Amino acid sequence: QPVQEADLWLTKLNEDPVAYPMNYNDETQKYETQVRVGSSGLYNYYFAIKQNNQMFYVDQGLFGQGRLRQDDHNLKQYQLICYERKVPQVDWYDQGVVYQIFPDRFANGNPYGEVTGRKKNSFLYATEEDTPYYIKNSRGEITRWDFFGGNLAGIRKKLPYLKKLGVNTIYLNPIFLATSNHRYDTVDYMKIDPMLGDEDDLRGLIHDLHQNGMHLLLDGVFNHVGQESIYFQEAIKDKSSHYYSWFNFINYPEKYQSWWGVSSLPEVNKSNPEYQDFIYGDHGVLAKWMKDQVDGWRLDVADELPMDFLRNIRNRLMKENCQVMIGEVWEDASDKFVNSEYRPYTFGDNLTGVMNYPVRNFIVGLLTSENSDAEIALMNKLALLVEHYPTNFLRNCLNNIGTHDTVRIKTALQNDEKLVLLAFGLMFMLPGVPCIYYGDEAGLIGDKDPDNRRFFPWGRESRSLIAQVSKWINVRKQNPVLVKSKIGFLHIATGINAIVRYDEKVIMVYCINKNKAETVLAKENFAFYCLPKTIAEEVAAELDQTKLSGEDSILRKIPRKANIG
Structure with a gap:
């Protein structure tokens, strides 16, 4: 039966829905309409079709496929972000690889390992191999903070290791004067914690980083x-x-x-004008440390900072010619609500990216799943995230497979180093900036905090894992398609999946087999998602009948045979 009516129903957050009639295009053989929205915002939409005097509705199915419904109850609507402005793309950042360091736990650069600036009522571990633990009272409060004695001089001393590894940016957990070892309990924003060093040590580190073409992100704790x-x-x-x-x-x-x-x-x-001026005023915290040529900031618990506070931090950093401002947001940042208030993080006027914890959830989930349905659901969830974020914002997100707030990746994967390498490969294949949590590349283990904050295993590293991670860093450097391109997914069987990145010139496909047994890839089992037909066909031709060992992967670079629009 011919379609009598077709409408696009578009709703801006907190506004009434508006219907836009759709007309049939004989050339494209599709119903189409054009919509010009009047302002930035979070929008949702679905389609309504009238046929034979009966209404049907089309909402969002798996991987964005339209799903025909006969009622309009609980529709899963498509999401659309109209943003203020594009966030900037900073080449050294979005084309680079970040290395996160928990300063007390990386390296001590003092002569004979001396620990300076010791704190009252704290204790030092006897060796770097000791396992961290907390001393708590009956209320569960930590009564004595524990320290290993890592410092800025130690980080500076280990720059040759980091440069050889291939990273170009260091992200430091807080370094300002504090009581604890994590230093998220700031005592004085204007002073470097003396256990870590002093301002000269920070300037020296920044100088050496810049001399080596490297950069520094600091952690701002302003909530x-x-x-x-x-x-x-x-x-x-x-x-x-x-x-x-x-x-x-x-x-x-x-x-x-x-x-x-x-x-x-x-x-x-944060609404106190004096505190606001203290943080982002002309003589405030940010202005002071930017004089030392810090390259960017990561903001702790960004979802607890008011939007105007975030915007003013961004304005201050822009005045200081700083374009990297990453927020700690654990969920999809495009539709985040705090106390029933929408937080427009992706609009381009505040955060330039977020800590991309959904990527970690995807990777760990994919490597620990037990059935195909779960793996496809994980791919679908990641595909939605990619669709929700503006392109530049997505490229700026800081991807991770572990941080100081998560179980170590090796521990999460049952100490299986082969799976750890697969996890690194997946992270490097996904849109966003890869971030390595210190020691993960060396095979460091650790459960929940404080176990995930062990000292770097100098002299006990997994050399093979370090070498493989370094290779992945070089792969990313040599292949712009891993930075600026589209993404698709391939599911073959339980435990056998692939990430596909492609542009107009090249396709890169990374296929993993997390199972113990070897397999032979057969194109009749290939299920592609979010990929044009031409791309899928080229990938299928490349991978068909390929042997893939257990707990192993293959990475293929395929020159394009046919261009896409």
Whole structure:
């Protein structure tokens, strides 16, 4: 029966839906319409079709395929982001590879391993091989912080290792004066923690990085401070202190708003103009450290910072000619809500990218799944993320297979180093900037915090794994298609899957077999997703009848035979 009506129903967040009639195009043999939205925002849409006086609805099925429905209840609508402006693409960043360092746990560069700036009521481990642990009281509060003695001088001393590995950017967990080893409990934003060194050590590190064509990202913790911070201590001593208004006291001075109720992390009032000026004013924290030519920032718990606060941080960094501002957001950042308020992170006027934890979820899930349905569902979820993010924002996201907040990748994969290598390969194949958590490339293990923060295993590294990770870094450097291209997926059987990246000139396909047994790839078993037919055919021709060993992979680079639009 002929279609009587076809409409696109478009809804902007917090506004009423609007219907746009669609007309049949004889040339394309499709129903089409043009929509011009009036402003940036989060939009959702679906299609309504009238045929034989009966209504049908088309919403989003697997991998974006249209799904025909006979009712409009609980439609899974398509999502569309209209953003303010493109986030900048910084070549050294989006074409590079980042290496995350937890400063206390990487290397000690002092003569004879001396530990300087020791803290009261803390303890030092006897050897670098010791396993981290916490000393807690009956309430579960940490009473003595533990340290290994890693410092900025140690990082500087190990730059030859990092350069040989191939990374071009270091991301440091917090380095400002604090009480704990993680330093997310800032005591003084204007001072380097003396256990790590001083400002000269930071300048020396930055100088050496830049001399080697490398860059530095610092961790900004602006949602909360430490209980021992100079700001909070002044506030609880005297209500007349100008720091008093920086905090939200419930029952002064004992009870106050803190990060997730953790009393050692008093939350700062980000709407306080004085605090705002202190962070991003002309003489504030960001301005001070940017004078030392820091290259970018990662913002801790960005989803707890008000949007105007984020925008003003971005404005300050732009004034300092700094274009990299990555936020800690664990979910899909395109449709994130905090306290029922939409957070427009992808609009281009605040964050330039986020910590891409969904990538880790995809990789670990794919390597530990037990059935095809679960693997296809993981691919679909990642495909949605790729579709939701503006292109430049996606390319700026910091991909990881582990951080200081997750179980080590080797531990997550049952200490199977072959699977760890597959995990690295998947990370390097996906859109975004790969970020290696220190020691993961060396085979370091570790369960939940604090076990995932062991000291780097100098002298006990997995040389073979380091060599393979270094090869992957070189593959990315030599193949722009892994930076600027489209992505598709291939499922062959349980445990056998592939990532496909392609542009107008080349296709790269990475196929993994996480199973123990060898397999022979047969094109009749290939199920392609999010790929044009021509690309799928070329990949199928390349891989058909290829032997793939157990817990192994193949990487193929295929020159294009046919261009696509």
